[in-house]
Amino acid sequence: MDDTDRAIINRLQDGFPIADRPYRLAAEALGIQEQELIRRLHAMLENRQLSRFGPLYHAERLGGGLSLCAIRVPVDDFERVNEQVNAFPEVAHNYARDHEFSMWFVLATETPQRIESVIREIEQATGYRVYNMPKEEEFFVGLKFEV
Amino acid sequence: MKNGEASRLDDLDRKIVQSTQAGLPLVSRPYHQIADELGTSAEIVMTRVQRMLANGIIRRIGAVPNHYTLGFRGNGMSVWDVDDELAMEYGRRIGELDFVSHAYRRPRYLPEWRYNLFAMVHGKDRAEVMEKVAQIAAMLGSDNRAHEVLFSTRILKKTGLRIGQS
Numbered sequence: 001m002d003d004t005d006r007a008i009i010n011r012l013q014d015g016f017p018i019a020d021r022p023y024r025l026a027a028e029a030l031g032i033q034e035q036e037l038i039r040r041l042h043a044m045l046e047n048r049q050l051s052r053f054g055p056l057y058h059a060e061r062l063g064g065g066l067s068l069c070a071i072r073v074p075v076d077d078f079e080r081v082n083e084q085v086n087a088f089p090e091v092a093h094n095y096a097r098d099h100e101f102s103m104w105f106v107l108a109t110e111t112p113q114r115i116e117s118v119i120r121e122i123e124q125a126t127g128y129r130v131y132n133m134p135k136e137e138e139f140f141v142g143l144k145f146e147v
Numbered sequence: 148m149k150n151g152e153a154s155r156l157d158d159l160d161r162k163i164v165q166s167t168q169a170g171l172p173l174v175s176r177p178y179h180q181i182a183d184e185l186g187t188s189a190e191i192v193m194t195r196v197q198r199m200l201a202n203g204i205i206r207r208i209g210a211v212p213n214h215y216t217l218g219f220r221g222n223g224m225s226v227w228d229v230d231d232e233l234a235m236e237y238g239r240r241i242g243e244l245d246f247v248s249h250a251y252r253r254p255r256y257l258p259e260w261r262y263n264l265f266a267m268v269h270g271k272d273r274a275e276v277m278e279k280v281a282q283i284a285a286m287l288g289s290d291n292r293a294h295e296v297l298f299s300t301r302i303l304k305k306t307g308l309r310i311g312q313s
Contacts, residue, residue, distance in 0.1 A: 009212050016208040018193050018200070021175055038173050041210070045170070051211045054171030055196065057164060061204045062156065068253070070260075086304045094303035097224065099295070101260065104224075105304070131260060137235060137252035139242030140206075146245070147217050 001049065004032060006147050008040055009050070065109040067134040069119065070101040071126065078102065084125045090118045101131070156204065159187065163195055164204075171208070214248070219269040223276040223296040225283065226262035228255075233290055234263055240286065241266045246279045261293060273298060 007030055017025045027037040044050045059066045073081045078096070085091055085105060094105035109115050119130045156164075162185050172180045178196070179189040199205045214222060229237050234252050241264065242250035250266040266283065270276040280296050 009210055009217075012210045013212070014207040014209050016171075016210075018178070018196050018208070020178070020189065022177065023173075023175060034175060038175070042173050044210075045173075048213050048216045051213045052170045053173070053210050054169075055167050055199075055205045055208045056211060057168060058204055058206050061202075062164060072259070082303050091304055093305050095299040096301040096303055097297040098300050099297045101297070103303070104297075104299075131256050133253040133260075135251040135253055137238060139238040139250035139252075147212065 001044075001147075004030070004036075005040060005044060005049070008037065008044070009147050012053075059108060060112075063111070065107070065112040065115040067107050067115050067132055069105055069107055069122075070131045070133060071103045071122075071128045072100050073102045073126075073128060075102075081126045081128065085122060087125075088118060088122060090114070155202070156199075159185065159191070160195055160199065160204075163192060163199075214269050218271060221270040221272040221274070221276040221298075223268045223270075223273070223280065223298050225266045225268050225280050225294060225296045227264040227266070227283070227287065227294045228261045228292040229264055229287060229290050230292075231263065237287060237290070238264055241283055244279075244283070246270065247283075262295070268296070 011030065012026060016022060019025055021034065023037050024034040027034045030037065041050070041053050045053060071081065071085070081103065082094070082096075085103065086094055088107075090107050090109050092106045092108040094103065096102060097104055107115055107118055109118060115132070115134070119132055123130050163181060166181050166184055171177045174180050176189070178192045182189040182192045185192070196205065196208075200208065227237075227241075238250050238252050241247055244266075246269055248267045248269055250264065252263055253265055255261055255263050268276050268279050268283075270279055276296065276298075280294070284291055284294060
């Protein structure tokens with residue numbers, strides 16, 4: 001990664017143009033050619049320095065449900081529960097964490113109402129209580145990540 | 148309120164969401180390409196994208212850096228117990244810190260789970276994350292009743308959010 005890549009990451013986290021040739025506009029501001037910007041974005045996506053490039057959607061405002069959930073899973077039961085939880089298509093991400101609350105996953109559902117029923121199903125499948133921790137307030141800035 | 152916002156999405160909006168949620172096409176005229184796929188005009192696609200940006204359905208358009216591959220390998224979920232009355236103010240201040248990518252207020256489950264503020268803290272390694280957590284603790288001072296940092300030990304599942312399909 002060189003200075004140009006860093007400049008792309010630092011300056012293109014927000015405000016990408018909505019225009020006929022948006023890459024050309026963005027490239028001009030960076031002092032490079034349109035095709036070079038496209039090539040560099042492609043490369044950074046390929047080697048996963050960027051998770052994605054494009055519109056970042058606000059999941060709840062699209063009408064779906066989204067929640068963070070946690071389970072206290074004992075170590076010796078972890079693999080079984082992991083398999084059962086991951087089998088639900090509504091489980092988008094799932095992380096093991098070094099805590100008594102050892103399993104943390106994000107549920108994404110077609111409707112907000114569906115969150116509760118998926119939680120009941122996971123509780124029935126696993127035999128453990130699912131702690132539903134939806135965000136009550138979001139303090140989302142997340143635009144200032146500098147490399 | 149959220150249902151009201153969602154109901155403003157029509158079929159075409161949803162199709163635009165579906166065709167761009169993996170990313171914007173990396174071609175000279177990306178909005179034209181989307182329009183061609185959907186059988187409409189680039190002007191209409193751009194108007195819809197602009198509108199979704201204006202009403203917050205699109206948070207922003209641009210690059211989403213991958214903290215981990217960019218060398219920030221010590222990501223910790225810090226959780227804080229602060230008075231509910233102070234949670235909004237501290238949440239805002241924590242969210243503004245440049246090493247915090249997301250901050251949320253979430254429900255407690257007493258007695259098992261006492262924490263009501265969550266902040267994802269990024270650093271080059273765990274030691275740097277812990278230093279930054281100490282900065283948050285210093286900012287909260289005696290209003291910090293307790294805190295912990297939960298490090299992820301394993302990614303168990305990671306699929307993209309499949310949204311906007313209903």
